[in-house]
Amino acid sequence: MGKDDVKLLSMWASPFCMRVKVALAEKDVAYEEILESDLMGAKTELLIKSNPVHKQVPVLLHDDKPVVESTNILTYIDEVWPAKPLLPACAYGKSRARFWADYIDRKVFPAGRNVWTAKEDDQVESARKEFLDILMYLDGTLGEQDYFNGDTFGFVDILLIGLTSWFPAFEKYGGFKVEDEYPKLAAWITRSYARETVSESLTSPEKITNFVGMMRQMYGIE
Amino acid sequence: MASSNDVVLLNFWASPFGERVEIALAEKGVHYDYKEEDWADKSSLLLQMNPVHKKLPVLIHHGKPICESNIIVQYIDETWQTEDPPLLPSDPYLKAQARFWADFVDNKVNFSAIWRTKGEEQERAKKEFIDLLKVLEEQLGEKPYLIGESFGYADIALIPFSCWFYAVEIIGKMNIEKECPKFIEWVKRCMERESVSKSLPDPHKIYEYVLELMKKLGN
Numbered sequence: 001m002g003k004d005d006v007k008l009l010s011m012w013a014s015p016f017c018m019r020v021k022v023a024l025a026e027k028d029v030a031y032e033e034i035l036e037s038d039l040m041g042a043k044t045e046l047l048i049k050s051n052p053v054h055k056q057v058p059v060l061l062h063d064d065k066p067v068v069e070s071t072n073i074l075t076y077i078d079e080v081w082p083a084k085p086l087l088p089a090c091a092y093g094k095s096r097a098r099f100w101a102d103y104i105d106r107k108v109f110p111a112g113r114n115v116w117t118a119k120e121d122d123q124v125e126s127a128r129k130e131f132l133d134i135l136m137y138l139d140g141t142l143g144e145q146d147y148f149n150g151d152t153f154g155f156v157d158i159l160l161i162g163l164t165s166w167f168p169a170f171e172k173y174g175g176f177k178v179e180d181e182y183p184k185l186a187a188w189i190t191r192s193y194a195r196e197t198v199s200e201s202l203t204s205p206e207k208i209t210n211f212v213g214m215m216r217q218m219y220g221i222e
Numbered sequence: 223m224a225s226s227n228d229v230v231l232l233n234f235w236a237s238p239f240g241e242r243v244e245i246a247l248a249e250k251g252v253h254y255d256y257k258e259e260d261w262a263d264k265s266s267l268l269l270q271m272n273p274v275h276k277k278l279p280v281l282i283h284h285g286k287p288i289c290e291s292n293i294i295v296q297y298i299d300e301t302w303q304t305e306d307p308p309l310l311p312s313d314p315y316l317k318a319q320a321r322f323w324a325d326f327v328d329n330k331v332n333f334s335a336i337w338r339t340k341g342e343e344q345e346r347a348k349k350e351f352i353d354l355l356k357v358l359e360e361q362l363g364e365k366p367y368l369i370g371e372s373f374g375y376a377d378i379a380l381i382p383f384s385c386w387f388y389a390v391e392i393i394g395k396m397n398i399e400k401e402c403p404k405f406i407e408w409v410k411r412c413m414e415r416e417s418v419s420k421s422l423p424d425p426h427k428i429y430e431y432v433l434e435l436m437k438k439l440g441n
Contacts, residue, residue: 053326053357067318069325077312091300103274114319137274142270 004091009047009059013211015109016070017058017161017222023074027081040193052165071101074158086155097215100141100148100156107134108163116212119221132181139182146191153195161192161202165183168205169212229254230282234261236431238382239291240279241421245378246295246309248417250302294323295378307372320369324363324379330354331383336394337436345440348394356404362408377408381418384409388425389432413432 006025008031011019022030036047036057043055047069050059050066060076062065067076078086087094111134114127142148148156167189171177179186192198216222231254233240233245247254259268259278269285271280281288283299288297299309310317331354337345358380361368368376387398387409399406412418 052358056388062315062330065315068333072321072325075321076314079317089299092283092288095288095293095297098296099289102293193263204441 004029005061007034007061007065009032009044009057009061010034011036011057012203013208014057015162018071018165019060019070019158020058020077021070021201022158022197023086023162025078025201026153027077027084027213029077044091045052046180048107060078071105071159078155080085086149086158088149088154097149100138101159104156104159104163105139109166112163112166112170114218115170115217117221118173124174128176131170132176135178135182135185139185140208142184142188144184146186149181153192157188157192161189161198162188165202165205166212170208172209173212173216228284230257231277232256232257232265232280232282233323234259235423236428237261237278238380238386241296241385242378243281243294243381244277244421245381245417246298248421249378249415250298250304252298252302266395283351289366290329292375292379293355295375299375307374309378310377311369311374317368320375323358323368323376326357327376327379327383329378333383333386333390336390338439344394348396349420351390352398352401353397355398355405359402359404362404364394366411369410370386373412377412381409381412382422384412385422385425385428386432388428392429393432393436424429 006024006029008017008020010033012035023194034046036044047059048055049055050061051057056068058068058070058073060073062076062080069075074086087097107123108199110125111131115124115131118124118127145151147153148160167178173192178189195203213222229247229252231240231243233243233256240308257265257267259265261278264276266282268278269276270374271282272278272309273290277289279291279294281294283297283301288294295309310320333347333351336351339347358368365371367373368380390396391398413422
C-alpha cells in the first residue's frame with residue numbers, strides 16, 4: 001500500500017491542534033506539520049482554501065483532501081487507520097464518548113478563557129467556580145478508571161489532554177490547583193503525560209502560560 | 223422482537239432537535255414510545271436521564287439514555303441497519319463532510335433574532351439568515367442532498383428548521399423561496415419522504431408557538 005500523504009495545518013498554542021497530533025502519534029501515522037505562524041492576523045492561502053467556511057486550524061489534509069474541526073478529524077483518523085481504535089466498539093459506548101467529547105468541546109476552553117480574561121476579583125471568583133464545576137463533571141465521569149476510555153487511552157482522553165496544556169495558566173490566573181480540587185483528574189493528567197505520544201505532541205505548559213500572560217497584557221487585563 | 227417500550231423518546235413537540243431523532247427512527251422503521259415533556263417543567267425521568275444538561279431530546283434504549291440529537295442520530299444509524307443506505311456515508315471522507323455540515327447547522331442556524339428584534343437589528347438578523355442559507359445552497363450545488371445522492375445525517379440535522387420558515391417569513395416580511403430557490407427545492411424534496419413529513423409539525427402551529435413566545439418576551 002502506498003504511503004499516505006498527510007499534512008496538518010496547525011498553530012503551536014492551539015489545544016485543538018495538539019489533540020490531532022496526539023491522535024496521529026497514537027496511530028503511528030507520519031505527517032508533515034505546516035505551522036500558521038501569524039498568531040494575530042493574516043491567514044495563509046492554504047488555510048483559507050482548505051477551510052473556507054471557518055478559516056481555522058487544525059486542518060488535516062489527507063492526499064490533499066481537507067478534513068476540518070478537531071473532533072471530526074479525530075473521528076476521521078480513527079476510521080481511516082482502524083488499528084488501535086480510539087472509540088469503544090459498541091454503539092452505546094460510542095454515544096457516551098461522543099457525549100463527553102461534545103461536553104468538553106462546548107465547556108472547557110470557553111470557561112478557561114473566562115478565567116484568564118477576568119479582571120475584577122468577583123469576575124475571577126465566578127469564572128473559577130464555573131471552571132471547577134465543569135471539572136467536577138469530568139472527574140465524576142472518570143470515576144475509578146485509568147482513562148475516560150476505560151483501561152485504554154482513547155478518544156475522550158485525547159480530546160481533553162490537549163486542553164490540559166492550558167490548565168497551569170487557568171490555575172495561575174484563577175487561583176486554584178487541579179490536584180487540590182480533583183486529585184483523580186490530576187492523576188489522570190500525569191498518567192496521560194507519561195505517554196510519549198502525549199508528551200511529544202503537547203506544547204509545554206510553561207510556553208502556554210507565558211503566551212497567556214502576553215495576551216493579558218495585550219488586552220489590558222494586567 | 224423488542225417491544226416498543228425498549229425504545230423511549232423524551233421530546234418537546236416544537237423542538238427541531240427532537241424532530242431529527244423522530245426522522246431517524248422513522249427512516250429505520252423503529253417502534254418507540256413517545257413521551258411529551260414540558261421544557262419549562264422538567265420531569266424527574268428527564269432529570270435522571272440527562273443530569274448534565276437537563277435538555278431534550280433524550281432517547282432511552284433498554285433503560286440507557288443517549289443525549290444530544292446528532293449523537294442520538296448516529297447511535298440510531300449504528301444500532302439499526304436496514305436495506306437502505308446508512309444515514310452516514312460509509313466512506314470516511316464523506317462521513318467527515320456530513321459531520322462538518324451537521325456541526326455547522328448546530329453552530330450557525332439561529333434565526334430567533336428575527337422575531338426577538340425590530341428595526342436595524344432585525345434587518346441584520348434577516349441578512350445573516352439568508353447568507354447562511356446561501357452557504358448551504360453552495361454546498362448543495364447540483365446534488366439532491368447535502369452530501370450526495372442519499373438523504374442522510376446532514377439533511378436530517380437541517381430539515382427540521384424548515385417548519386419555522388413560515389413564521390420567519392410572516393414576522394420578518396421575507397420570501398425565502400425568492401432569495402434561495404435551490405434551498406427550498408431541497409426542503410420540498412426532503413418533505414416528500416414520509417419520515418420527514420410525518421415527523422415535522424405543521425408550520426402554522428409553529429407560527430402560533432412563536433407568537434406565544436413573543437408575547438412572553440413582551441414583543
